[in-house]
Amino acid sequence: MSWNEIWDLLVGTLKTTGFPMLFAAGGWKYVVMWAFGCFFLYMAIAKDFEPILLLPIGFGIFLVNFPNTPLFGFTEGHPQLLQFFYKYGIIWEVIPCLIFLGLGAMTDFEPMISNPKMLLIGAGAQLGVFVTFTGTILAGFTIKEAASVGIIGGADGPTTIYLTAKLAPHLLAANTLAAYSYMSLVPIIQAPIMRLMTSDKERLIRMKIGRRCSRTELVLFPLICGAIIALMVPAVMPLMGMLMFGNLMRVSGAVKRLTNTASTALMDIVTIFLGLSVGASMQAHVFLTYKPIMVFGLGLIDFIVCTAGGIITVKIINLIAKEKINPLIGNSGVSALPMSPRLSQMMGQQYDKKNYLLMHAMAACLAGSIGSPAAAGMLLSMFE
Amino acid sequence: MKTIIYTIFFSLMLGMAISPAPLYAWGGGQPPWEAPVMPGGKIVKTEDISVYYEYDQPYEKVLAFYKEALKNYRDPQYQHVDWAKFRDWDDQMYIEDQGGAKWHSIGISKGGGNKTTVKITRDNMMWVFSTLLIRFAGVFFVLCTLWLLLNINSALMKKYFPEGGKKAKAS
Numbered sequence: 001m002s003w004n005e006i007w008d009l010l011v012g013t014l015k016t017t018g019f020p021m022l023f024a025a026g027g028w029k030y031v032v033m034w035a036f037g038c039f040f041l042y043m044a045i046a047k048d049f050e051p052i053l054l055l056p057i058g059f060g061i062f063l064v065n066f067p068n069t070p071l072f073g074f075t076e077g078h079p080q081l082l083q084f085f086y087k088y089g090i091i092w093e094v095i096p097c098l099i100f101l102g103l104g105a106m107t108d109f110e111p112m113i114s115n116p117k118m119l120l121i122g123a124g125a126q127l128g129v130f131v132t133f134t135g136t137i138l139a140g141f142t143i144k145e146a147a148s149v150g151i152i153g154g155a156d157g158p159t160t161i162y163l164t165a166k167l168a169p170h171l172l173a174a175n176t177l178a179a180y181s182y183m184s185l186v187p188i189i190q191a192p193i194m195r196l197m198t199s200d201k202e203r204l205i206r207m208k209i210g211r212r213c214s215r216t217e218l219v220l221f222p223l224i225c226g227a228i229i230a231l232m233v234p235a236v237m238p239l240m241g242m243l244m245f246g247n248l249m250r251v252s253g254a255v256k257r258l259t260n261t262a263s264t265a266l267m268d269i270v271t272i273f274l275g276l277s278v279g280a281s282m283q284a285h286v287f288l289t290y291k292p293i294m295v296f297g298l299g300l301i302d303f304i305v306c307t308a309g310g311i312i313t314v315k316i317i318n319l320i321a322k323e324k325i326n327p328l329i330g331n332s333g334v335s336a337l338p339m340s341p342r343l344s345q346m347m348g349q350q351y352d353k354k355n356y357l358l359m360h361a362m363a364a365c366l367a368g369s370i371g372s373p374a375a376a377g378m379l380l381s382m383f384e
Numbered sequence: 385m386k387t388i389i390y391t392i393f394f395s396l397m398l399g400m401a402i403s404p405a406p407l408y409a410w411g412g413g414q415p416p417w418e419a420p421v422m423p424g425g426k427i428v429k430t431e432d433i434s435v436y437y438e439y440d441q442p443y444e445k446v447l448a449f450y451k452e453a454l455k456n457y458r459d460p461q462y463q464h465v466d467w468a469k470f471r472d473w474d475d476q477m478y479i480e481d482q483g484g485a486k487w488h489s490i491g492i493s494k495g496g497g498n499k500t501t502v503k504i505t506r507d508n509m510m511w512v513f514s515t516l517l518i519r520f521a522g523v524f525f526v527l528c529t530l531w532l533l534l535n536i537n538s539a540l541m542k543k544y545f546p547e548g549g550k551k552a553k554a555s
Binding site for chain 2: 117119120122123124126130134141142213214216220225232233370371375378382383
């Protein structure tokens with residue numbers, strides 16, 4: 001073998017590695033993304049901060065941000081591994097719907113069914129979705145991007161993913177991360193707003209414990225809710241249909257094995273693919289632009305306005321209703337389960353140790369989990 | 385320490401959202417706000433947010449021009465996504481911009497024989513506010529309908545299956 005051949009072989013081998021691109025112009029972006037990935041891994045592993053989601057997301061970011069790795073592209077027209085999960089799981093909207101199936105199987109809607117007035121709080125808490133839409137357009141986003149950023153305030157991860165995948169897939173990673181991050185920051189973001197917007201007298205309002213619902217009533221709920229959503233906002237029926245199906249399995253009691261699988265094993269499997277796919281979509285050239293970075297700021301405003309919207313709705317209801325509602329449960333109108341209801345309960349007990357707001361806040365939160373897809377449906381109908 | 389870190393983080397996030405560098409003068413600019421204009425027309429009316437062009441051409445010919453002019457107006461990242469949405473209404477073909485252009489819509493009037501009017505409207509906050517208000521009201525409408533039906537359902541349950549609707553004690 002001649003020296004020329006050896007040299008050619010070495011250069012050829014070097015070209016297949018990631019080094020040439022890493023040291024080429026723009027190579028620094030990969031390093032920034034490794035830092036991002038490692039930051040998420042640190043938060044998940046060392047700080048126990050939403051580990052179920054942040055660990056796969058962090059590792060997904062880390063994996064795809066090496067040059068020449070055959071993970072998120074196409075080989076001879078066929079999707080590579082993570083691209084395969086992303087394409088069929090997220091872009092085809094399978095994963096968010098399966099998550100809703102699992103959530104339905106895990107969720108007890110009884111607090112809301114016994115006190116359907118709470119549905120109004122779930123609707124009022126969507127205020128931020130629409131307010132932020134305006135702000136996002138002003139910031140130079142397109143209408144579709146604005147709609148996908150707006151939904152972050154609903155604090156509903158699967159709905160955010162569903163809407164963003166449909167309208168602005170390039171913002172998927174930023175929107176998903178913003179939605180889940182603000183959900184886990186509920187005590188920090190919502191508590192000051194709740195204090196600011198409520199008086200001492202209002203915080204002391206006690207609420208009656210709701211009645212127990214019959215099994216028939218619980219079984220009828222997914223059918224009624226499913227039918228209404230199918231007729232009024234059919235665009236989100238893939239999500240809501242799965243949520244209601246999961247819930248029907250649960251309340252019917254007839255398919256315990258299926259309910260158990262949907263709420264445990266299936267949820268875990270889907271979460272792994274969701275996290276990896278979302279993380280993988282955060283490639284340097286897509287993520288390190290001004291729009292994804294601005295999403296975090298806009299999402300924060302969104303979340304704040306949604307929280308305020310829920311509290312304002314309670315105050316408006318209190319002007320009319322005979323039985324007053326404690327406005328401390330207004331924050332739970334965003335569907336950040338279980339953090340928001342837990343915060344309502346904790347803050348309520350700070351002012352009155354015998355005030356139990358948890359189930360009422362749960363009802364508002366469940367209403368939010370229906371309100372948020374309804375808002376997404378309204379936004380989607382803009383583009384039909 | 386925690387408070388300081390959170391304050392810095394939130395100030396940074398809010399700052400980024402409130403003072404974005406590319407904050408557009410939304411809805412500004414001069415007519416026709418970068419929208420394609422078919423040659424040979426004359427401006428017959430100008431309003432604050434709209435401009436009207438009149439053509440001595442049948443509707444089909446004007447429409448053909450706009451279809452051609454907007455055929456490549458697509459999302460550069462997702463080539464299958466058209467940014468110009470054509471809505472065929474009774475009195476006009478309404479073309480809506482779903483991209484980031486300064487114009488909001490182009491309306492091509494129908495039924496005028498050899499006279500066709502094209503109305504170009506710029507992006508305007510009035511449209512944004514009205515569409516959002518209607519959609520926000522829509523969310524309330526959906527959930528209020530659910531509320532109403534749940535109340536009816538609960539009343540029926542109490543009447544026909546009274547054992548299921550026991551009232552719990554007040555706290």
